[in-house]
Amino acid sequence: MNDHKTWKQVLEIIKNYEYPIVVVSATAKTTRQLIEAGKLAADNKLDEALELGESIKLRHLEIIRNFLQENPHPKKTLIEESCEKKLNEKIGLLNKFLTYTHKVGELTPAMKDAIASIGEQISSYLLAQCGLATDQLTQFVDAKKIIKTDNNYGNAFPNFGLINQRIGSLETLLDGGFTPVIGGFYGEAPDGTTTTLGFEGSDYSASLIGGALHAKSIEIWTDVSGVFTSDPRFIKDAKPIPELSYFDATEMAYFGSKVLHPSTLKPAQERNIPVLVKNMFTPEETGTRIIRESAQTQKALAVSFKEDIALLTVSAYETVMGYNFLTRVFKVLEDHRLAVDAVNTTEASVTIALSDSEKLDEIAKSLIEIGTVDLEREKGLISIIGYQSFETTELCNDIFDAIQPASLDMISFTKQKRILNLAVDQKIMVDTAQKIHSSLF
Numbered sequence: 001m002n003d004h005k006t007w008k009q010v011l012e013i014i015k016n017y018e019y020p021i022v023v024v025s026a027t028a029k030t031t032r033q034l035i036e037a038g039k040l041a042a043d044n045k046l047d048e049a050l051e052l053g054e055s056i057k058l059r060h061l062e063i064i065r066n067f068l069q070e071n072p073h074p075k076k077t078l079i080e081e082s083c084e085k086k087l088n089e090k091i092g093l094l095n096k097f098l099t100y101t102h103k104v105g106e107l108t109p110a111m112k113d114a115i116a117s118i119g120e121q122i123s124s125y126l127l128a129q130c131g132l133a134t135d136q137l138t139q140f141v142d143a144k145k146i147i148k149t150d151n152n153y154g155n156a157f158p159n160f161g162l163i164n165q166r167i168g169s170l171e172t173l174l175d176g177g178f179t180p181v182i183g184g185f186y187g188e189a190p191d192g193t194t195t196t197l198g199f200e201g202s203d204y205s206a207s208l209i210g211g212a213l214h215a216k217s218i219e220i221w222t223d224v225s226g227v228f229t230s231d232p233r234f235i236k237d238a239k240p241i242p243e244l245s246y247f248d249a250t251e252m253a254y255f256g257s258k259v260l261h262p263s264t265l266k267p268a269q270e271r272n273i274p275v276l277v278k279n280m281f282t283p284e285e286t287g288t289r290i291i292r293e294s295a296q297t298q299k300a301l302a303v304s305f306k307e308d309i310a311l312l313t314v315s316a317y318e319t320v321m322g323y324n325f326l327t328r329v330f331k332v333l334e335d336h337r338l339a340v341d342a343v344n345t346t347e348a349s350v351t352i353a354l355s356d357s358e359k360l361d362e363i364a365k366s367l368i369e370i371g372t373v374d375l376e377r378e379k380g381l382i383s384i385i386g387y388q389s390f391e392t393t394e395l396c397n398d399i400f401d402a403i404q405p406a407s408l409d410m411i412s413f414t415k416q417k418r419i420l421n422l423a424v425d426q427k428i429m430v431d432t433a434q435k436i437h438s439s440l441f
Contacts, residue, residue, distance in 0.1 A: 002028035004067035007130050009280055013221060014136065019174050021209060022138070023184045024127055025202035026119025027063070030056055031185075034094070038115045041101040049098045057091040060122055064130070073133040086125050094118050109153035113186070113196045120183030120202065128181040139178040145169065147187030147205055149195045152337065156187060156195035158208055160267075167212040182209070200253075200261040207275070211267025218268050218275045220260065225279040226288030227252065227259050230303045230437050234430050237438065241301065242286060245294040248301055248386050249275075251419060255304040255341065255383035265290065299398065301386030303437045307426050309341065309379040310356040311409055312364070315349040316371040325370065326350060332366045341381055342412040342421040351410055353381050353423050379409060380429025384420040384436065387413075395420075402439035406432050 014020050033052055040049040064083045068076050097115050101107050107115075124140055131138025146166045149156035173180045184202025189195050197204045203220050210218035224232065226240040227249060244252075246269040253260040259277055268275050269292070278287035316325040329350055333340060342353040349371070354360075356377055364373045384399070399420070410423035424432050 004063045004070065004130075006280070007063065007067055007127055008071065008134075010127065010221070011131055011134055011136060011138075013280060013283055014131070014138075014179060020179055021170060021174070021213070021215075022127070022179060022181045023202055023206040023209060024120065024124050024181065025184055026123050027060065030059075030119035030123075031116055034115050034119055035112065037094070037098060038101055038107045038112055041098040042105060042107040044102065044105070046098060046102040049102070050095055053091050053094045053098065056094075056119075056122075057087050060087055060126060064126055067130050068133055071130075071133050073135075076133065079129050079133050083126055083129050087122065090118055090122050110151075110193055113153045113156075114194045116196055117183070117186035117194050120185045124181050124183035131179065131181065137178045138181050139173055141170065141173070141180045141182045143183045143186055143205060144188035144194065146182065147197075147208060149187040149189055149197070151189035151191065151193065151195065153189075153195055155198040155337075156189070158187065158197070160208075160212075163208055164212050167209065170209070170213065197263075198261060200259075200264075202261075203264040204261040207264045207267045210273055211271050214271055215273055218273055220264075220275065220277045221280040221283075222259060222277065223279065223281065224259065225282060225285040226277045227290075227302075229301070229441055230433065231305070235303070235434055235437050237441065239441065240286075241288050243294045244288060244290045244301070246275075246290060246292060248294070248296075249288075249290045251383075251417070252302050252304055252385050255306065255381070255385065255419070255421075296386055296388070298386075298441075299388055300384050300440045302384075303433050303440065304383045304385060305429055305433045306341065306355070306381045306383075307429060308356045309353055309381045309423065309426070310360055311351055311353055311374075311376040311379055311423055312360065312367075313349065313351045313374040313376075314367050314371045315374075328370050329367065332363060332370075336363055338363070342383075342410065342423070344410055344412055353379070353410060353412075353421065376409065378426045379423050380426040380432075382422045382424065382429060382433050382436065384422075384440070386418050387420045388418060398439055399436055402435045403432050406435075 033056055037049040037052040068080055101111055128138040128140035148159040148162035170180050184205035186194055186196050207218055228238040228240055230238040232238040246265045250265050254262040272292055275290040276287055279285055314329050336359050338354055340352050340354050344351040364375050367373045406428055408422055412421040
């Protein structure tokens with residue numbers, strides 16, 4: 001969604017469906033720039049923050065004007081005026097948020113969500129207006145009217161009961177012949193403030209809506225032809241995977257695949273709705289189909305990787321040995337709502353791989369009551385998903401021989417889940433992942 005030609009392509013794809021509901025993300029780089037503007041405002045650089053907001057406005061104006069120029073319509077002037085009015089309104093709101101952030105000197109989690117969601121609020125309204133310019137009955141719907149969540153800003157949890165109650169308004173639009181266009185990624189907390197669903201949250205929004213409506217299918221249209229055996233931007237011989245199970249696709253998303261939000265597949269799985277991942281620029285390509293059960297014949301499905309991982313090792317004092325030790329360690333993580341990527345444990349120590357964050361130093365201090373704490377940063381986590389070889393000799397041939405002489409900081413393997421995790425220095429992560437991928441595929 002980064003230029004007027006892409007918007008036209010999206011609208012052409014929509015025409016192929018009888019009762020489509022469209023969930024859109026922000027235009028390229030917009031969310032990142034919005035968050036950067038918030039940080040600048042908090043860092044006493046309000047002028048720079050406001051300039052960034054103005055550049056976002058001008059970029060969207062250019063998209064609209066180029067679109068309407070290439071797709072002339074009798075109501076062109078009215079559509080353009082409507083888009084400009086909405087842009088002025090949203091950027092005006094952004095400026096208020098930035099000014100407030102500048103005054104308090106802090107970008108709070110609630111304000112960060114309010115700012116970050118503006119990209120989707122803009123893109124969904126503007127795309128709906130462009131749909132009208134191509135004689136499609138597209139209708140903007142504010143996601144806050146449908147996607148109700150808790151107030152865990154930055155990674156909000158959906159209120160499924162309220163979403164199911166509100167979904168009828170979309171059915172009414174469909175019955176009237178309209179195509180609803182909704183911004184993904186954001187929703188509304190019980191107190192009316194804006195929340196976001198986390199990275200790639202637009203996919204999650206689409207799945208929540210598709211699940212609530214018992215949709216025939218949920219389709220994720222992106223810039224790659226499906227889910228790949230690894231990230232094709234970094235792994236030169238990565239290949240698309242024709243079919244995946246919900247379980248394996250979820251694991252891939254959780255362990256670093258950038259195509260899907262880790263929670264995207266839950267609503268689809270509950271309703272047994274197939275999820276298709278396709279390329280908007282080459283819609284004729286099959287992409288990846290995600291269903292309940294998928295036959296797997298290869299030795300592994302994919303090699304995913306995550307950067308900015310920290311290894312947190314806690315070694316128990318003698319007074320807190322045994323099961324009480326692990327319980328207390330994970331209680332601290334639970335209190336801070338931190339997800340764990342991989343674990344290695346003994347009776348007296350535990351090493352945990354988790355995404356690095358500002359909370360980790362605070363968590364390390366909390367854990368000192370339980371045991372000695374060691375925190376290693378700048379690690380990468382490589383995950384081999386769907387790994388089906390359990391013999392030591394095969395493990396050596398497939399993995400360890402391929403990556404010599406790389407140094408491993410942690411190994412974690414789960415036979416039941418078929419996932420092998422390796423923690424390495426971040427600077428060798430991609431090279432190591434490439435060697436493993438070449439060995440397996």
